[in-house]
Amino acid sequence: MTMNKQTVWLVTMLTLMVVLSAYYIVTGPVEPVDEAGRPSGENEVQVDLKTEEADSKEEVQKASSDYFVGYQLQRNNLRSKMTEEYMNILTNPKSSKKELEEAQRKIDELMKVDKTESVLEELIRNEGFRDAVVISGDRHVDVIVQSEKLTHSQVVKLISLVKKHLDVPATQVSVAYRP
Template structure:
């Protein structure tokens, strides 16, 4: 019985020694590593702090010198670009203004305006005469007179259109403008107008509208 107890005690002591030896060995291996890692970490932190401080110091220098100069140069460049952009925009607007002015003065637009005014005048006169006919308070004499004037107005308009159609065989555009005192101005689009051409136009208008030579004038507009 005693022998078994001694044997168990001896085995326990040996196991304890093995555990203590292993613990001692592992403890020795880990501690230096930890010290090295800790030292390395401290050195890295120190290096990082030194680098940060150095960068901050350089940034202070750059703020005082280089960065300020670059900012000023950038501002100057921006101001120059803005001035150039404004000049370019101003030049573009001037070109557009000239183009609009030129377009407004083209021969085509002039003829369109003359045609519009003539049509408007015809419509106003036509409406005035029809209002007389439709007015129940007007006597039969006034109504008949208005009806006759409508026929004359339409006949004259038809004759002017016929003359213009004939003139457009020679010219790009042509229009007859009725002026005061039963006078007519013929406007044609042409680079130039020969005296013989003007005379032929006058003769044509005199014949179709049954007016005298002093009632007709001719004008040409360059395209």
């Protein structure tokens, strides 16, 4: 199976786009600063009238949100490295036909799992959870949701969603929560 340069280039650019998107989601926008270290155009003194309790609640939510984004970013980085390894095999002129087919199969499998995990995370958010991360391994799937607590029926619903979309037995699904 030969891959033309256009296909290799396209897959490489898509991988790069995923990595950069995740990076920009985590870092947020960058604003220029003046000599005093303030964002440019900000000359007024702003007063924060929020209570300490509200501030600490926002900090907890931000830390929890960072936890989920961090997990997703870590997963994307790992997948990007794996895809890059397989792309190196595909672009290596010394690779055998069997190696090329295996590398292409692995890339297709990674893309399928990544898409399925993303769909599952969105479905879980639609179930009323603030955030979720799905981590699928060879035979086991971990689901972590952002919630204060989980009821038995919520756990059953999450396991059935995973079972339906990833075709794994219910005994191979772990569900956890994080406030």
